[in-house]
Amino acid sequence: MxxxxxxxxxxxxxxxxxxxxxxxxxxxxxxxxxxxxxxxxxxxxxxxxxxxxxxxxxxxxxxxxxxFNQTKLKKKEKSQDGTIKFLFVFFDGKIGEGVLIPQKQRYTACISSQVGCSLDCTFCATGKMKLERNLMYQEIYDQVVLINKACEEEYSSKLTNIVYMGMGEPFLNYKNVIKSIEKINSEKHGLGFSQKRITVSTSGISKIIKRFSDEKLKVNLALSLHSANNKTRTEIMSINKTNDIESLKEELIEFYKKTKIKPTFEYVLLKGINDTKEEIQQLVKLCKQIPSKVNFIEYNEVENTQYKKTDKKRVEEILSTFDNNKITAKFRQSRGEDINAACGQLATKNKKT
Ligand code: SF4
The missing domain is CATH 1.10.150.530 (DNA polymerase; domain 1)
Structure with a gap:
């Protein structure tokens, strides 16, 4: 037997x-x-x-x-703003997290590609965990299926968008991420979800951005930039030591040439760190060199970090600078902060619940 x-x-x-x-x-x-x-x-x-x-x-x-290796939903927590955080348990007992973010006509699933993360971005709770393992493509797919089911139950709608922005660095689990996209996208043997509504977010690994461009998918690419200045960026994200802004710039321009998709810069505003006049000027300069758009993100307090969020007045000044320079920029307010589901807050601290 x-x-x-x-x-x-x-x-x-x-x-x-x-x-x-x-x-x-x-x-x-x-x-x-x-x-x-x-x-x-x-x-x-x-x-x-x-x-x-x-x-x-x-x-x-x-x-x-x-x-079948099964992925099960272990826990679901709903924020006051409607954001739902999911705790998944995989076949070997490892725990992962995902988030459903409801907006007007938009229901976005934020999914994980790894359990933990091997990188150590200073503003991120996941980075304080060690990497436990890569998720298999079917486990990434399962998160979409389970979040979609909850979306239908809670909001009577299917998911409209998927972002690979949960726990882990997707480009350090490249093959499984690409295969999961295929399973989520395929009309014949998959969920039939449009590639245009999928975004992969990376902390910035130049040679893998190149590989991703060569796939010629219609999937959006987001880069966690957080500073256009090498010194500041290295302090926030140590990955910048080996993948500096120059090398990323080169690959992002290539990405645009090959796919005609403008990459998005994700930029968590940290008071006095990356929201100063000089920092914002450097960001504007970079955006003029690369066809791109910017998502400014409100910082969410993470235990054991010294960062503070940028004041509202300064956020408005930054947005008008981008407006004056005709660069598309949006400000995304924190969602699901009360349940630790916001950007940079995912870490399986409720493992035992
Ligand atoms: S921001 Fe992303 S890449 Fe950086 S530590 Fe957190 S999960 Fe890892």
């Missing part, structure tokens, strides 16, 4: 071709692989019982050869 279990494969960890070959080797018709793949990736089923057009005989064979 135990040998039999060991021989089983996670059915979501194989390609369509591999499934087809296996189904044929089990003396079943090859078209069944199409039906099974549809149940798994289009209808998001994680057991064979629910596959209604598959005969009991075939289901039995599938059960003898395959299993």
């Amino acid at each position: 135990s040998n039999k279990i060991q021989e089983k494969t996670d059915i979501r960890n194989i390609s369509f071709l591999e499934l087809k070959q296996k189904i044929v080797s089990l003396n079943e018709q090859s078209h069944k692989s199409n039906q099974v793949f549809e149940w798994i990736w289009k209808k998001s089923k994680t057991n064979f019982d629910s596959m209604r057009n598959i005969s009991s005989k075939t289901k039995k064979k599938l059960e003898e050869n395959f299993y």
